[in-house]
Amino acid sequence: MTMTSSGYVGRFAPSPTGPLHFGSLVAALGSCLEARAQGGRWLLRMEDVDEPRCSQSAADDILRTLEACGLEWDGAVMLQSARKERYREVLERLKREDLVYPCACTRRELADSALAPDGAAIYPGTCRNGLPPGRQARAWRLRVDDATVRFDDAVQGRRRQDLAGEVGDFVLLRADGYFAYQLAVVVDDADQGVTHVVRGADLLDSTPRQVFLQRCLGLSTPHYAHLPVAVNAAGEKLSKQTLAPAIDDHDPVPALVAAMRFLGQEVPPDMWRLATADFWVWARTAWQLDRVPRSRSLAAIFLAPNAGNADRDANQRVGGPKGGTGQ
Ligand code: GLU
Numbered sequence: 001m002t003m004t005s006s007g008y009v010g011r012f013a014p015s016p017t018g019p020l021h022f023g024s025l026v027a028a029l030g031s032c033l034e035a036r037a038q039g040g041r042w043l044l045r046m047e048d049v050d051e052p053r054c055s056q057s058a059a060d061d062i063l064r065t066l067e068a069c070g071l072e073w074d075g076a077v078m079l080q081s082a083r084k085e086r087y088r089e090v091l092e093r094l095k096r097e098d099l100v101y102p103c104a105c106t107r108r109e110l111a112d113s114a115l116a117p118d119g120a121a122i123y124p125g126t127c128r129n130g131l132p133p134g135r136q137a138r139a140w141r142l143r144v145d146d147a148t149v150r151f152d153d154a155v156q157g158r159r160r161q162d163l164a165g166e167v168g169d170f171v172l173l174r175a176d177g178y179f180a181y182q183l184a185v186v187v188d189d190a191d192q193g194v195t196h197v198v199r200g201a202d203l204l205d206s207t208p209r210q211v212f213l214q215r216c217l218g219l220s221t222p223h224y225a226h227l228p229v230a231v232n233a234a235g236e237k238l239s240k241q242t243l244a245p246a247i248d249d250h251d252p253v254p255a256l257v258a259a260m261r262f263l264g265q266e267v268p269p270d271m272w273r274l275a276t277a278d279f280w281v282w283a284r285t286a287w288q289l290d291r292v293p294r295s296r297s298l299a300a301i302f303l304a305p306n307a308g309n310a311d312r313d314a315n316q317r318v319g320g321p322k323g324g325t326g327q
Pocket of ligand 1: 012013014015047147185200203
């Protein structure tokens with residue numbers, strides 16, 4: 001446990017859908033180093049709200065890999081699957097205030113709607129003024145207003161989104177009975193006292209929804225910094241689906257060093273030879289958030305953990321602004 005007085009509270013919030021890979025390591029490392037650089041606390045939250053896609057074994061694997069990497073979080077791990085009562089309480093409050101409404105629309109009925117930046121349908125407002133006759137509620141949606149949401153991102157700069165036009169009323173309780181990530185993340189960040197969110201830029205377009213919900217609930221908005229997302233040669237985000245290699249728990253330093261490079265940090269040669277504890281001594285003094293490239297995604301060519309030394313030297317050259325895909 002790190003004792004601090006700065007008031008900065010950061011967090012890492014992985015979804016346990018698979019082992020920790022290079023893409024999630026980047027978010028873990030960046031959020032941790034920035035919290036430590038600010039004399040802050042760094043919390044860990046398992047985002048298993050989407051229970052059908054998550055597993056206990058993936059959560060255990062992630063914790064083991066974080067420990068092997070020397071990433072030390074403060075306090076107990078928060079588990080979203082244990083917080084459903086809390087989410088329900090918040091939804092009930094929004095119902096009482098008439099800020100949410102039941103929605104009967106199926107995915108198929110929304111298939112012709114234009115798409116939001118994250119690929120979801122922009123909700124056309126079908127059920128906004130009441131369920132059509134004979135239809136049952138499936139999901140609950142938050143009413144968005146016409147105001148443009150603006151925020152300043154410490155990496156990506158000033159951002160704005162016309163929520164009504166680009167996203168529409170969004171789901172807080174899903175048709176399958178699970179709470180939506182957007183609700184869980186806002187309630188959890190507030191309940192954990194998070195002041196600074198450092199995470200992947202794949203969530204940049206979700207942030208205005210979170211800021212809007214914070215305002216509906218009278219919560220303060222944390223500071224945001226969205227790091228570039230690691231993509232493969234085909235431009236796809238590294239994930240379980242794109243078969244990103246897991247981090248090697250027995251030899252994590254090459255991946256940590258590659259993550260530092262990916263985040264634009266100045267890395268002397270041969271750093272992959274360091275012991276894990278020495279990596280941290282160096283990384284904590286070297287880290288500078290303002291060196292992180294301002295792009296939403298970057299090519300990551302982090303090779304398999306059992307790569308030979310020549311390949312490891314190749315890893316040393318990976319990352320940095322030149323690799324930007326300019327998204
Ligand atoms: N659970 C999300 C993920 O693994 C991160 C959410 C967040 O940091 O707000 O992509």
